[in-house]
Amino acid sequence: MSKPMSFYLLGENAAVIQGCAPASLICQRRLWSLAQQLRVLGGYREVVPGMNNLTLVFDPELTNGAAQLALLADLWDRSEAQDFTSRTVPIQVNYGGEFGPDLELVAAHAGLSPEQVIAAHTAAEYLVYFLGFQPGFAYLGGLPPALATPRRATPRLSVPAGSVGIGGAQTGIYPAASPGGWQLIGRSSLTLFDPELAQPSLLQPGDLVRFVSL
Secondary structure: OOOOOEEEEOOOOEEEEEOOOOOOHHHHHHHHHHHHHHHHHOOOOEEEEEOOEEEEEOOOOOOOHHHHHHHHHHHHHHOOHHHOOOOEEEEEEEEOOOOOOOHHHHHHHHOOOHHHHHHHHHHOOEEEEEEOOOOOOEEEEOOOHHHOEOOOOOOEEEEOOOEEEEEEOEEEEOOOOEEEOOEEEEEOOOOOEOOOOOOOEOOOOOOEEEEEEO
16 A cells, blocks of 8 residues: 655645655656656646655646645546656767776776676666756666765866766766766766756656667
8 A cells, every 4th residue: 555645835836745755666656657647737837756756836827726736636546656658768978088087996996897887887777766966967776786886085176068977876967067076987978958948858757768888
């Protein structure tokens, strides 16, 4: 039996559905299914699934919070985890060298060769749990445990856009240049965030990511 969800308003134009801790993949998939349904319904300013929650931003001149909370509760009761359809997004990466200056460090930490690190990193399938840190930055689950590497003791002042890194038990891609402390193993030329697009972020919660070595 699924755990009860909490429903509440966040200001005058946002409604939130929040799951009980700890988060589970089944709960996440139901939230992603709910997000897909809301986007099909349309008319919302934003539909933002997060880790164990979803925020619905609406126009208070067109509807009210009570109606949106009731809608969320109704859709949640009728949703199922298996209703969610994932996309698979391949991301081509140049590993090592100037693009991945920390590849050899990660390899040494794992007791592997750089080639074995690349093979392991590209063999895995990664799940986008949510977006955060910076616009379009996807928090990915699925890094092989052998590749987990502590973050740098001193973060870099600037990490190039498209950099693929490992920080602890996670891997991720920097959509834009920014400071960062993850170990950089490669770089992609793919544009991950474009504010001019109707859907600015290439990656969305629930997507599956496969890295491809160039």
